[in-house]
Amino acid sequence: MIKIIGLDPGMSKTGWAIIRLEEKNNIKFLGGGTISTDGKLGVGERLHIIFEQLKKVIFLYSPNEAAVEKIFINKNPKSSLTLGYARAIAILILRMTDLPMNEYDANYIKKSITGNGHADKGQIIFMVKQIVKSSNIKCHHTADALATAICHAYTKNFCFMGIGS
Incomplete structure (x- = not known):
């Protein structure tokens, strides 16, 4: 049985979600959430919160693989740099827990989920709810x-090869 953790890193909010591939073309949503950090805290403290919370999630769910959204270059260089810090922490904890990891561009993710590489947040939320047959996903x-x-x-063709069963 394959369990995958997906990560949407950010300094203020890092999204995480765990899926399990149960049988051919059946994806079960096991859990998800958002790790929030207070902007009043120092960078080191915020990164430590992200690290510790992701570590708890990984040990709770024991995923087999990980997927991380790649960084996009923002118009504001400081925002891009800050996002890079959060991504680095996410990648570090995945490496420390020996999880194989793949990275995906945001447009590639959107296209694979909605068929449109420029889908908006509402379309993403709608489609993931349809795919995992859950209405518990409220936060983008x-x-x-x-x-x-x-x-x-x-991308790994797990859903089309019956590997999840």
């Missing part, structure tokens, strides 16, 4: 992380 950070995990399953 969680939905983005879930989309990343589903994209990984599709």
Whole structure:
């Protein structure tokens, strides 16, 4: 049984989602959430919160693989740099827990989930709810992380080869 953690890293909010591939073309949403950090805290403290919370999620769900949304270059260089810090922490904890990891561009994730590489947040939320047959996904950070995990399953052809069963 394959479990995948999808991550949508961010300094203020890091989305995470866990899926399990149960049988051919059946993806079960096991859990998801958003790790929030207070902007009043220092960078080191915020990164430590992200690290510790992701570590708890990984140990709770024991995923086999990981998928992380790649960084996009923002118009504001400081925002891009800050996002890079959060991604680095996410990648570090995945490496420390020996999880195989793949990275995906946001447009690739959107296209694999909705068929449109420029889909908006509402379309992503709608489609991931349809795919995992759950209405418990309310936050777009969680939905983005879930989309990343589903994209990984599709890209690796897990859903089409019956590997999840």
